[in-house]
Amino acid sequence: MSEFRAPEERLISFRRRAFIAGIVVLAICLLLGARLWHLQVEKYEELHSRAEGNRIAVLPVPPRRGEISDRHGQVLARNYSAWTVEVSPAQVKNVTDTLDALAEVLPFDERDRKRFYRLLQEYKYFDSIPVRAHLTDEEVAAVAARMYRMPGVEVRARLFRDYPQEESAAHVVGYIGRINERDQQRIEEHGDTANYRGSEYIGKSGIELSYERDLHGTTGVEQIEVNASGRAVRLLSRIPAVDGNDLELTLDMGLQRVAEEAFGERRGAVVAIEPESGEVLALVSMPGFDPNLFIDGISVVDWSALRDSPDHPLLNRAIYSVYPPGSIYKPFMALAGLASGARTPEQRFNRQGLFVLGQQRLVDRKSNCQNGVDLVRSLTYSCNTYYYELAHEMGIQAIADFMRPFSFGSRTDIDIPGEAAGILPSPEWKRQRFKTPEHQQWYGGETLSAAIGQGYNAYTPLQMAHALAVMLNGGVAHQPHLVRNIIDGSSGEIRQPQRPQPERIELDPEHIETIKHGMVQVSKVGTASRVFADAPYEVGSKTGTAQVFSLQGQKYVAEEVEERLRDHSWFLGFAPADKPRIALAVLVENGGFGSQAAAPLARLLFDYYLRNEVDAATAEREPEQ
Amino acid sequence: MSGFRFRPFEWGASAIRVLDPALFFLLLLLLGYAWVLMASASPERLPTLRMHMLVGIGAMWVFAAIPTKRLLQVAPPFYALGLLLLLGVFLFGESSKGAQRWLDLGVMRIQPSELMKISVPLMMAWYFQHRSDSIRALDFIAASLLFVIPLAFILAQPDLGTSLLVASAGVYVLFFAGLSWKLIGPVVVAGLVGIVALVGFGDQLCQPEVDWQVLRDYQKQRVCTLLDPYQDPLGRGFHTIQAAIAIGSGGMWGKGWMDGTQTHLAFIPERHTDFIFAVLGEEFGLVGGITLLALYLLFVWRGLYIAARAPLLGVRLFAGALAMMVFTYVFVNIGMVTGLLPVVGAPLPFLSYGGTALVTLCIGTGMLMSAARSRSSLKN
Secondary structure, rough: OOOOOHHHHHEEEHHHHHHHHHHHHHHHHHHHHHHHHHHHHHHHHHHHHHHHEEEEEEEEOOOOOEEEEEEOOOOEEEEEEEEEEOHHHHHOOOOHHHHHHHHHOOOHHHHHHHHHHHHHHHHHOOOOOEEOOOOOHHHHHHHHHHHHHHEEEEEEEEEEEEOOOOOHHHHHOOOOOOHHHHHHHHHHHOOOOOOOOOOOEEEEEEEHOHHHHHOEEOEEEEEEEEOOOOOEEEEEEEOOOOOOOOEEEOOHHHHHHHHHHHOOOOOOOEEEEOOOOOOOEEEEEEEEOOOOOOOOOOHHHHOOOOOOOOOOOOOOOOOOOOOOOOOHHHHHHHHHHHHHHHOOOOOOEEOOOOOEEOEEEEEEOOOHHOOOHHHHHHHHHHHHHHHHHHHHHHHHHHHHHHHHHHHHOOOOOOOOOOOOOOOOOHHHHHHHHOOOHHHHHOOOOHHHHOOOOOOOOOOHHHHHHHHHHHHHHHOOEEOOEEEEEOOOHHHHHHHHOOOOEEEEOOOOOOHHHHHHHHHHHHHHHHHHHHHOOOOOOEEEEEEEEEOOOOOOOOOOHHHOOHHHHHEEEEEEEEOOOOOOOOOEEEEEEOOOOOOOOOOHHHHHHHHHHHHHHHHHHHHHHHOOO | OOOOOHHHHHHHHHHOOOOOOHHHHHHHHHHHHHHHHHHOOOOOOOOOOHHHHHHHHHHHHHHHOOOOHHHOOOOHHHHHHHHHHHHHHHHOOOEEOOOEEEEOOOOEEEOOOHHHHHHHHHHHHHHHHHHOOOOOOOHHHHHHHHHHHHHHHHHOOOOHHHHHHHHHHHHHHHHHHOOHHHHHHHHHHHHHHHHHHHHHHHHHHHHOOOOOOOOOHHHHHHHHHHHHHOOOOHHHHHHHHEEEEEHHHOOOOOOOOOOHHHHOOOOOOOOOOOHHHHHHHHHHHHHHHHHHHHHHHHHHHHHHHHHOOOOOHHHHHHHHHHHHHHHHHHHHHHHOOOOOOOOOOOOOOOOOOOOOHHHHHHHHHHHHHHHHHHHHHHOO
């Protein structure tokens, strides 16, 4: 050890070590020089011939993107091949001159030119950039004949994406678009850089985004001999690309379209779920948009039209917009009452529709809500006072604790991105949401408005349909999902996407039956009876109205209120009642009472989905005539 | 003080006197090389490169004028600041490309690990200077902590390239301070054994199920690609293969300036930054490569010579470590481009495009010049 050394001695030691370092540096320089000698002299012949005479280009072979279809095989997203003329900037001396020369052979407009320059800046890899797509056969011939004079220009067959259903189910399928800087970063983070070499597009929204890994496939590699001007001379080796997996969705496009057409110009959302499996049969958000517009970069005009429309067509109302549920929350409140033991089905209340809390007197004037109101009746006629009293007894905490497992206030984790969590009101939520102590405090009156689905409650149509499906399924909560089968791109093997084990909520089957009975009564004699009176199948339902605008003390008269301030119309229902095959949540924005707008729309959906039952019923009736 | 007098010639003379002629000459040659290569690899970047160079030379001048003793004095606050920023990155850093290295200060984004490349050896030099009356074995342990702590943060980012350089800076200071050969010997032997094992048993070690414990998956991949670049010709092996082809095809004299086909057909990735040596190899051949190596060798030797002649222990240690770090960059970068070392993101000093790196290097050169003067100023 070099302890207690005199300065001189230390200086000598340092100089000795600096000298040794200098020798090591020299040795390493010699090593690097030797390596250069090895590459540039010994292996010169081999490497020189690889670089000069027979340049070998390692080119990616992009895979075919998987196609998307509905549960009956109707195609939602597919590929088609078309000719494009492309320029490889690396092989071109002057890009502008080349484009000018090309323009003499093949007309293209300023927009194509602008897009080309934009892509030129974005592209970092050795690849070619499209100038114009969808060439006709004549144009292909014209370019091909003059290609020898324009090195770096090529005509290629490329696969393009197409959404044949256009606006239909656009929010579910989503769309692809050109890979941008942010996508590139995400690709690098996932270590997929090699697999995306040669890919131009990537999923941007919907299924196209969430199943990107399945749809994309695996890029192949081609080693090609290129001559001095960079043209391919010979294929040396090839690892073929593995096509992306096809997806079969749970959607029933027939049902989806019935809903979309029924909306017409109105705004709103529909979610239909098969309770047994959690499969989403329809997921509608109106108005829609044409995903084909996005594939090659949307034009400014189209984009501002979509963005500035007061109807917000890009918004997926079914999973992202939250609305107060209004009275369609009552079945779950009633279930909470039964499950907690606060209510039995037999308990009747004769209070003339009056509930008093402190100095507040809350009245329900509906004649059916005055006397002998039991749980079934409270659902049938949507009696508010029954639920005020129930909520007051249970307390907001117990209600929130009961509702939480149904995914109220949390994402259902459906397999498309962009879901909202909604708001399940509770004292704790309020403490986190607000800053000042007086706002953070939970008031008793708020429990009452929460009980009838107003107040802070805010859920997506998906959450409502999901919660109903969970109840109908005896408390077994399947994750709602849109992809049924994944069909392997290379082997054709069919597999199901991996999903977590369904959560189980402990519910008494008898309680569920009571609620279902109450909801059936709604369709028979209650608020939805006019719509379902003649249905050839039994329907369980609940209508609801979500306040958009509160008129202080004034009476609400729909005709007098401006359309956008009118109440939202809700419908929640299932059919057939004995063994539900479909659970439905319908929301019509500014549609007024639930029975007016949402329920008739639901009827159309049930009629379509249960058409076999309808047909059978009609067949039975006909012989009698 | 005799009041202000306008004496431009005297000022000019004293301004020039702060420069070390040999280092300045070598620096100009290297920058000339950089200019010529950039004109071929990426001509559109020349105006920015000129800016970088002017700022770099200005910064070098400023740091050359600051006495090294003064630099040593500010080492502890400088080091503490760097450590604080690293902690900041660790806690709230911004991710970019899977690694957390940047700290967004609102005005600008900074990469504190860059700062540590200079402040770690400076701090350790300060420490030894501070203890220069009686350096004991314990001091080496304490000094080691000074570089091991920031190293842990940088490794966690994860940034293998910078970690290696910061670690090497620390090791150089320890070595120059007189670390016992009994400790250096085994480490060198272990390193050699590791390399031999990797080359000998690479196939088994690179199986996907083998977990390398200390290195992350992507780092392991880089090492394995080095051993067999053809395993992954589109991804990680692509760089290595294309760079080897470019260099090898240059031969003895090169294909001539602007005539590198690999360079101009864009086969070389990152040709203006980390892989610029491949452009050199292709266009100027073995002769050009050896010339560049000779320039670096002279530069590093001059740095070591300056260190050996400095009177203060701290200045000696700092200058010696600085010179060796420049060389480490050279070795890691050229080793990587020629396929001797795995692909770690290390620029080639003075040649790779990148403002921060160039200015940092010029500051380092300025510091070496200041160290060169410390002897004469002592005499005066």
